[in-house]
Amino acid sequence: MSNVVTRPLPSLDEPDTGPFWEATSSHELRYQQCRECNKVVFYPRRHCTNCGSSILEWHVSAGEGVIYSLTVIRRNGHPYFSSILPYVVALVDLDEGFRMMTNIVQTAPEDVRIGQRVKVSWEDYDRLSLPVFVPVVNAVSAKPAEDKVVS
Amino acid sequence: MTSHEDAAIVGIYEYPSRVIEGKSPWDIKAECARLALEDAGLGWQDVDALYDAGENGMGAGFTAAEYFGLHPKVMDTTAVGGSSFEFHTAHARRAIREGKANVALLTYGSISRSQSNAIGTGGRVSERVSNPVNNMENPWGLVLVGNYAMAARRHMYQYGTTPEQLAEVAVTTRYHAxxxxxxVNGLSALGIRHTGELSVDDVLSSKMVADPLHVLDCCLISDGGGAVVIAGSGIVPSTRRQPAWIAGTGEAIGYRENESDLTLTAATVSGAQAFGEAAIRPDDIDVAMIYDSFTxxxxxxxxxxGFCKKGEGGSYVANGYLRYDHPGGPALNTDGGGLSSNHPGMRGIFLLIEAVRQIRGESTSQVDSPAYCLAHGNGGWLTSRHASGTVILAR
Structure with a gap:
């Protein structure tokens, strides 16, 4: 594995989503909920997408959910992603009611299924961590997240 | 009810080559504009409404007017990817109806192929500047085709759709191509060795790009260009060709939301609008030009x-039901579509052009005297943010 080619990482300075990524460094998977109408908002913003309120509260997800859909990427011209082919990109429905894009790791792509229960795992980088997911059945025997550290 | 005869497409031109050398995209647009106006029997300065999808960068509105040398009274740069031209058609009809304009020009020019834009599986990680959207999505390595693959995967899960059924779409469009x-010349120019008909097995044995989509489930990447001229009912009698009246239009935007059903697209909304305006049903459509970025x-x-029930698309497209010479269903993408004719990035204009050819009786896979042809553009990405534009044309 080459560590020379680096993975594209999110910016901590992006105003709407920066706080989400800052929290990942302490392995917190955050989402927002409107204090006025209780709508769960994701991706992070500064307003409620249901009622327009600007009063959103941050919550920490338990990090478990179900795979809504997925694909196995077998071609990507990007230097980093081409080095990890094939890999799984998925949409996961978290139990708290938000849907997020992520990677399903530590399991063979062919074994990943829609409807599978998954749990967050963390890939640690300098100033943030990426919330990837692993199937819950495999999670018990999965290697600790620290083994996935790239930099 | 609105009149079906307020505005019509009176001029069309499609750039014939799929690999274009030594021309700028703007030059391609201007050449297509000239030939579409000639087709209509209208002059360059008759154009008083200009539409541009911004495929050649920012400032599309003033750059287009300046490059063409036009002074439009209506300028519209609605940019919703491949569906932009269906939106433009809807807007042009409105502008003409309101008396703001008489002759609208839509153009498109792209050298995606020659610039080697790897659109579907490119290495680009969207924009350099972070925004809320790309800041949440760039880390996961989702290529464009992956969005569509997730839609397909979910559709299979919910409805039992099979890879064989998806492949049927590519088989039908190649038959027409x-x-x-x-x-055919385009396929050769793009370096595709097998330019004949495809079988379901051909599609399934082509390389997997993003499960469950194979290379032959994906559109081509070509150069290309085209132009469409729309005129009001007062101008139509002085044009040269059979008008294709704009009987109904619909526009809608869809995006991923928590708990939303991602097997549904904004076409549910745009289609209902267009059919409502035209006061017809899907059964009345003879030719369906459907954006085919992927099967x-x-x-x-x-x-x-509404051509079939939700979840039954797989069996609907099977057994050549949508071939131009098959009775029953509408003819699908009779020019060969983006899958087998051309796809320079935003294909919406070619859907309109081929629908007009059918109305005129000039398609290479001509349906017998079609009364209604539908053009439906899809811009953006399924399972994500996307735009749906539906246009129904009538004789």
């Missing part, structure tokens, strides 16, 4: 427009 000399795009759109 083999009858279109520009498409799944067609299957889901046909369902959402």
């Amino acid at each position: 083999t009858r279109n000399p520009d498409a 799944i795009t067609v299957l889901m759109t046909l369902e959402d427009l």
